Amino acid sequence: MEKEYVIGVDLGGTKILTAIADLEGNIIERVRKDTEANKGKDIVIQRLKDTVYEVAKKADLDLSQVKGIGLGCPGPLDIESGIIKHTPNLDLDNVNIVEELSDLNIPIFLENDANAAALGEKWFGAGKSAKNLIYITVSTGIGGGIILNNEIYHGANSGAGEIGHITLIPDSDVKCGCGNYGCWEALASGTALSRMGREAVKSDQDTLIDDLVDNLSDINGATIAEAVTKGDKVAQEIINRLADYLGIGIASLINIFNPDTIVIGGGVSQSWNLLEDKVICTIKARAMESLVEDVEVVTAELGNDVGVLGAIAAALAELNLL
Numbered sequence: 001m002e003k004e005y006v007i008g009v010d011l012g013g014t015k016i017l018t019a020i021a022d023l024e025g026n027i028i029e030r031v032r033k034d035t036e037a038n039k040g041k042d043i044v045i046q047r048l049k050d051t052v053y054e055v056a057k058k059a060d061l062d063l064s065q066v067k068g069i070g071l072g073c074p075g076p077l078d079i080e081s082g083i084i085k086h087t088p089n090l091d092l093d094n095v096n097i098v099e100e101l102s103d104l105n106i107p108i109f110l111e112n113d114a115n116a117a118a119l120g121e122k123w124f125g126a127g128k129s130a131k132n133l134i135y136i137t138v139s140t141g142i143g144g145g146i147i148l149n150n151e152i153y154h155g156a157n158s159g160a161g162e163i164g165h166i167t168l169i170p171d172s173d174v175k176c177g178c179g180n181y182g183c184w185e186a187l188a189s190g191t192a193l194s195r196m197g198r199e200a201v202k203s204d205q206d207t208l209i210d211d212l213v214d215n216l217s218d219i220n221g222a223t224i225a226e227a228v229t230k231g232d233k234v235a236q237e238i239i240n241r242l243a244d245y246l247g248i249g250i251a252s253l254i255n256i257f258n259p260d261t262i263v264i265g266g267g268v269s270q271s272w273n274l275l276e277d278k279v280i281c282t283i284k285a286r287a288m289e290s291l292v293e294d295v296e297v298v299t300a301e302l303g304n305d306v307g308v309l310g311a312i313a314a315a316l317a318e319l320n321l322l
């Protein structure tokens with residue numbers, strides 16, 4: 001019998017990463033293309049298909065050997081019917097992407113990108129021994145994937161896991177991208193770090209944050225982290241506040257889902273050494289003691305491959321091969 005493979009596609013607003021892997025999830029070859037989202041739906045779909053053809057060719061394999069394609073997409077999605085409902089950075093709103101790719105003649109398994117990342121970390125990354133895992137990506141926003149009993153929890157219409165939009169502070173004047181005020185991601189993401197840094201500089205606090213950038217708009221999470229390592233007290237306060245907000249949100253997730261593992265990914269996880277103690281302290285103070293005891297909080301391991309390995313895991317999961 002010919003050896004069998006799966007393909008994972010990480011479809012993003014700027015690039016498409018596609019990899020072909022064996023059924024153990026070992027990547028054989030990969031292809032990367034710009035999405036060219038500004039050129040419209042048909043071009044994006046054609047480029048996606050091209051990555052599939054190219055990756056198989058590069059691996060010297062026939063597409064008939066590919067048992068399934070996992071497709072990680074920004075959501076919200078309707079996974080059952082294969083429809084991308086809305087994506088801010090891709091011109092694919094209300095497109096039935098599974099139907100559009102039907103001429104590949106390979107089963108397509110659509111998955112929200114954060115859910116795919118959760119699956120990737122669970123099967124190939126930091127959560128290999130986990131059974132109930134929550135993946136939290138903290139970058140410009142906060143996204144998440146919830147794995148219960150080894151499977152993604154999709155909810156009633158595949159929208160579960162929008163953890164970034166838990167209201168953390170009801171009377172906050174910080175507006176979130178979703179339109180609400182005081183969402184977790186508005187207060188505890190990399191974007192929040194930048195905002196708190198700018199506010200500190202504008203209010204003339206004694207900080208060296210502004211010495212590290214040319215323009216206030218250049219202040220980001222890395223700037224704050226750098227200032228902390230230089231002993232800046234204002235930056236340390238900002239980090240402490242962010243860690244506290246992160247801990248409050250994570251404590252709630254622990255109380256609701258009783259996970260064995262929390263995996264922290266995204267850009268902010270690169271500053272985890274600055275955040276960890278305070279985050280854990282807040283979790284211990286705010287979550288139920290009996291639920292905190294056995295939960296492990298770890299950082300993600302898959303780096304830039306998380307999307308594509310997650311898509312591979314999604315395909316393997318749907319094919320019952322994990």
Ligand SMILES: [Zn+2]
Nearest residue numbers: 165176178183
């Ligand atoms: Zn929100």
